[in-house]
Amino acid sequence: MSSMLDNVIAKIMDCLPLKDAVATSILSTGWRFNWTLLTQLILDADIIGSLPRHFNKSDAMYKNVVPLPDISSSEVDCSTMGKLQLQNVSFIFIKGLENEVCLIKYILACSPMLKSIEILLDTSIGSNVNEKYKLANKLLKLHRTSPKAEVDIF
Template sequence: MLNLIEEPIKKTMKKHENLAEMEKQIKIDRISNLPWDVLDTILVRLPLRDAARTSILSSKWRYKWTNLSQFILDDKCIHNFISDKASRWIEIRKIIDQVQSNHSGPIEKFKLAAYCCPNYSDLDQWIRFLIEKGIKELIIQEFSVIKHFKLPDSVFCGPKLSHLELYGCILRLPSSFKGFDCLKILQLSHVLIISDALEHLIRNCPVLEKLTMLNLQNLAYIRIYNPNLKYVKIDSAFEDICLEHSLLLASVDIRMLPKNRGTTLQHPEQGKVCTLIRVFGSLRGINRLSLSNQFLEFLANKDVPERLPTPFKQPLGP
């Protein structure tokens, strides 16, 4: 008789124990216990504002978002009702301060794409911080330019940089600059740089594949010497151009804007040979060529011969 009573009791107790174990498993925060590289992979796919909102989940999550490997600061990070450019930068600065105070580990990518009016000393300090963190992709896109800011020399000591986009800065190469060994993509927009510095920069990026130059200022001529280049786009004012030993170039897009000055620089190469041949005569792998504006007139400043060199006999793409 006792066994008949104990058996149902044992079954009931076992059932409750199983339920308790299930409840315990449900209460475990499995996401918080994921490895950081997995969490980072998840969070960097969210807009930064949404990633920052995870700070309210628990004390464990309070500063997780500040340790991301990628930060994209765009209009989604700023409240819609904030339209003043200086105020928008204040909002961005709040994010930067949080990251600088709490971040540990590397930062691989940073992108600034919010139309604002930055405090240049803040921006300078932030760029230095990113270089110390081993940044690989540094992208500074269009913002409200009041004056050009001096790019800190520390940028040129970033050994891991593979993608660099700069906007609205003064670019002066320090004497200690040895080159960017890992840089594959370079875009300069509204950048103030002299011709010799630009040539030296391009020469010393041995794996550079894509080069874009938009509205560069203070240029006299452009000389591109890089045997690894595959894509070049130029939309800027200049007086002369030379493409040397760029045998892998497959796509060239050049739009020549008028110079503000009335005089034209006579570069040493000018006048020696037909400009069309001088500029493009050494290129053998072109499959896309787009030329517009004053550049067509520039190419025709000397008589074009009846027979073009061998590289030009290859068919051009559409």
């Protein structure tokens, strides 16, 4: 398995649910970051809800866990994992929470091949024009590695 080409591994990873793709990282040290070869990512409320709200280095239980980037900082450190190969990302039922914005910031900063991020808002924020505007304003200020990356909010 370790002798497979990256593009073959990426195609396999794209067929797996996100949790299973990430779980392949325990197969061997050679597979540790293969989940970063994903070209598509669909994140729903269950996955987003499982992210810690306030995560910092002192909360990390395992070695080499990377803390979520600070929203106010313009820099995101991608060196611990490398650049992601994502091209399309879909967020489903986003509420505009800090951990959601941090994840979007990280994806924008570490995905040089990114073409689009689609964000389907939760009804609690989607029907509130003021909250929708605040979220859009936050997202517009985030650095993008890919010059083609578009963020669409629905």
